[in-house]
Amino acid sequence: MVSRVIPVDPFDLVIFGGTGDLARRKILPALFRRFCAGQMQEGTRIIGAARAEMDDVDYRAFVAEALIEFNDGHGCEEGTIAAFQRILSYVTLDALGENGWADLAAKMHDGRVRAFYFSVGPSLFGALAEKLHEHGMADSDTRIVVEKPFGRDLSTAKALNRALADHFDEGQIYRIDHYLGKETVQNLMAIRFGNMLFEPLWNSQYVDHIQITVAETVGVGGRGEYYDRSGAMRDMVQNHLMQLLCLIAMEPPAKFEPDSVRDEKLKVIRALDEVLPDQIVRGQYLAEGDKPGYLDHVETTDSTTESFIALKVHISNWRWAGTPFYLRTGKRLKARSSEIAVVFKATPHSIFGPEAGRHRNILTIRLQPNEGIDLDVTIKEPGPGGMRLIDVPLDMTFTEALGPDAEDVADAYERLIMDVVRGNQTLFMRGDEVEAAWAWTDPIIAGWETRGDDPIAYESGSSGPEEALALMHRDGRKWREVRA
Numbered sequence: 238m239v240s241r242v243i244p245v246d247p248f249d250l251v252i253f254g255g256t257g258d259l260a261r262r263k264i265l266p267a268l269f270r271r272f273c274a275g276q277m278q279e280g281t282r283i284i285g286a287a288r289a290e291m292d293d294v295d296y297r298a299f300v301a302e303a304l305i306e307f308n309d310g311h312g313c314e315e316g317t318i319a320a321f322q323r324i325l326s327y328v329t330l331d332a333l334g335e336n337g338w339a340d341l342a343a344k345m346h347d348g349r350v351r352a353f354y355f356s357v358g359p360s361l362f363g364a365l366a367e368k369l370h371e372h373g374m375a376d377s378d379t380r381i382v383v384e385k386p387f388g389r390d391l392s393t394a395k396a397l398n399r400a401l402a403d404h405f406d407e408g409q410i411y412r413i414d415h416y417l418g419k420e421t422v423q424n425l426m427a428i429r430f431g432n433m434l435f436e437p438l439w440n441s442q443y444v445d446h447i448q449i450t451v452a453e454t455v456g457v458g459g460r461g462e463y464y465d466r467s468g469a470m471r472d473m474v475q476n477h478l479m480q481l482l483c484l485i486a487m488e489p490p491a492k493f494e495p496d497s498v499r500d501e502k503l504k505v506i507r508a509l510d511e512v513l514p515d516q517i518v519r520g521q522y523l524a525e526g527d528k529p530g531y532l533d534h535v536e537t538t539d540s541t542t543e544s545f546i547a548l549k550v551h552i553s554n555w556r557w558a559g560t561p562f563y564l565r566t567g568k569r570l571k572a573r574s575s576e577i578a579v580v581f582k583a584t585p586h587s588i589f590g591p592e593a594g595r596h597r598n599i600l601t602i603r604l605q606p607n608e609g610i611d612l613d614v615t616i617k618e619p620g621p622g623g624m625r626l627i628d629v630p631l632d633m634t635f636t637e638a639l640g641p642d643a644e645d646v647a648d649a650y651e652r653l654i655m656d657v658v659r660g661n662q663t664l665f666m667r668g669d670e671v672e673a674a675w676a677w678t679d680p681i682i683a684g685w686e687t688r689g690d691d692p693i694a695y696e697s698g699s700s701g702p703e704e705a706l707a708l709m710h711r712d713g714r715k716w717r718e719v720r721a
Contacts (some may be wrong), residue, residue, distance in 0.1 A: 247280030248349055251341065253332065253365055254356035255296070259384065261303040261414075264356060267650035269304050272321050274450065274647075276655060284344060285339065286330040296327035302516030304468025332361050332368070342372045352657050354382040370404045372377045380657050380690035385476050387666070389467065390682075398668040411657050412666040416477045418649030418656075421608045423664070425484045425577070426493070428602070428610070435600070436489070438581065441560040445597065445714075448578040449481050451566040451604075452719045455573075456697075457544065468542040469519075473566040475678045478668070479506065482562060485496050485577055486552055495662040499670055510551040511639040512531040512681050513696055514688065518705040520545035522569040525697035531568075543692045544568045547705040548681075549712075561712070565705060569697040572719050575604035580714075589624050601717075 250268070252260050268283055285296050301318055326344065330337030345351060353369060363382055369375045388394030401410050414420060429436055438444070451473060457464040464472060484500035490497035491657055521544050521546070524530035531544050545567030552562065579600040587595060596615040603609050611630040618625040647655075656664060692704040700706070700719050709715050 242274045242276050244276055244278050245634075245655065245658050246349065247278050247282075247346075248251075248352060249282050249284065249344070250352045250354065250654075250658070251284045251286055252354045252356055253286050253330075253361075254288040254354075255327065256289045256291070256299065257356055259356045260285070262307045263650045264354060264654070265300055265303050266308045267648060267654055269308065269318075270319050270647070271655060272324070273317055275549045277324070281324055282344070282346075283325050284341070285325070286341060288329065288331060290329055291327050293326045297325050298320040300325055316378040321697055333364055337502055338368055338372045342374055345374055345623045345633055349378065350658055350660075351376075351379045352382060352654075353379070353564050354654075356384060359383075359386060359388070359397060362397060366401055366404040375404060379405070380409050380411055380660070381405055382654075382657055384413055386467065387412055387476070387671045388675060389471060391672060391679050394671050394675045398672065401462040402668070404721065407668055408662070410668070411653075411662060412668075412671065413477055413653055414480055414666060415649040415653065416604075417480055418651075418653040419604055419608070420647075421602055421604050421610070422484065423482065424610065425481075426498075427601060428600075430489050430493075439579075440556045441558055443581055444560050445580045445582045446483060446561045446563060446712075447580065448563045448717055449478055449485070449565075449576075450578075450717070450719065451478060451575045452570040453566075453568045453573055454570060454698075456529065456569045457531065459533045459534075462536070462598040464544075465535040465537070465540055465542045469544055469566055469568075470678065470682055474546060474548070474564060475674050476666075478564050478566060481577060481676050482550070482564065484537065485579070486557060486562070488556065492665070495665075496667075498663050499578075499667045503670050503673055504554075504669070505552060506670065506677060508552045508557075509677050512550060512554050514549055514684060514690075516549040516708070517681065517685065518547040518708055519543035519685065519690065520567065520695045520702040520705070521692040522567075522697050523694050525569075528569075528697055530697070541691050544697060545570075545692070545701045545705070547701065547707060547708055563709060563714075563716070565701065565716070567695075567701050570719055571698050571700055573606055574719050576717070577602045577604070580716050589626060596626055599628075599631075599717075 246314075252264055254260060271277060291299070301322060304318055328337050328341045328344070330341060335603055353365070357365070366381065369379070369381075383401070388397050429439060480502075483505045486505045487501040488504065490501045502522070521531045521542070521610065524533060535542070545565070547565035548565070550562040550564060581597045581598040581600075583597050584623055597613070598615070599613040601611040603611070613628045613630050615626050615628055618627045633703060653664060656662075692703055695702040700716070706716065
């Protein structure tokens with residue numbers, strides 16, 4: 238099986254913050270891999286823009302170093318880095334002043350897609366959008382890409398949306414969440430809406446509960462200053478986990494097109510119930526050996542910011558009434574693992590007797606590190622001695638099922654950046670969707686701040702606070718084991 242690569246018309250892509258960490262680690266390697274795949278036609282240009290004093294030669298050397306360090310082992314024929322360097326240029330630019338803007342405008346081509354990637358802090362989004370209009374670089378073929386955080390609460394999200402809307406239509410704004418670019422995340426929709434096997438069962442009549450887990454082994458590290466202002470709720474739940482929840486719970490869209498999909502996601506967010514205090518567990522990891530604890534990374538020794546959170550969530554609509562969704566995410570846990578587990582109800586009556594036990598089918602969508610899908614089914618344990626039942630997985634690990642080509646599947650940033658160029662907003666968040674997510678999130682945060690709740694300490698390398706286990710146990714359920 239050979240994946241099909243469809244070249245796109247020549248385009249101009251400007252990376253504001255082109256010397257920053259995100260550009261080095263993610264954006265530039267993603268663009269390089271699309272270049273290697275033959276998706277960029279002659280005439281395409283990538284322009285870095287930042288305050289650092291560089292010329293084109295300096296920037297090309299900078300990019301080559303980044304590719305060597307962060308290309309994640311993706312090979313490319315000898316000399317391709319040099320070929321990629323030839324489409325690169327650089328502008329020294331002051332986002333808030335006038336320096337560099339005329340030079341950048343002079344590099345733009347008429348009659349082609351212009352994409353501007355705002356790889357900078359949200360405080361600069363409005364200024365950049367204004368400068369693009371002021372210097373004549375914004376037209377109907379212009380797209381802007383903005384990274385999270387999309388505000389830190391509802392009021393700031395609304396202000397950010399207004400600042401962008403002053404200069405660009407919603408159809409030109411691409412709010413990027415790299416989780417939506419993962420191959421397995423998109424497979425959620427293929428599994429649900431492309432298989433008659435699952436969709437009739439995808440409701441409260443057959444599904445006992447759904448677990449969404451995003452576990453990390455790393456701590457906050459050098460992001461301590463940012464993270465302490467955000468915490469796991471703002472940093473992960475409001476965007477990444479919310480998007481996964483929407484995709485797993487939404488109704489079938491009329492068509493697989495941007496607004497149809499995003500309309501259904503918005504309905505899910507608006508149907509979310511209030512989360513009560515006893516349905517929330519927050520934690521903060523402790524030091525372990527020579528590994529620092531959370532408080533070692535932040536400025537305040539009495540910080541009440543959570544590095545772990547678990548929530549029990551209900552959706553009040555016809556499909557999901559009575560079916561709980563359990564969400565958890567945290568840092569410095571025992572394994573790096575992101576998965577969605579759809580746990581189906583047990584059979585209403587077992588013909589095999591109590592000694593056979595009660596068994597459930599579980600559909601598990603693994604997002605990382607080993608992308609794939611498992612379906613646990615119940616079979617007879619081989620051998621004599623009666624009808625003993627065991628659960629075994631029907632495993633589709635992509636690299637095994639699809640062969641070597643599965644290893645060459647585009648990563649999230651590759652796919653999403655090329656979607657920007659093609660003008661496909663399906664995998665990007667809409668402004669009203671962002672605001673609805675904050676409208677649900679804000680009261681939860683305000684509640685624990687008003688109550689003065691402190692996060693519960695948990696050991697590094699564990700599954701999180703014991704209280705998170707109790708969140709499930711009191712419902713007669715248990716979390717799936719966090720494993721790589």
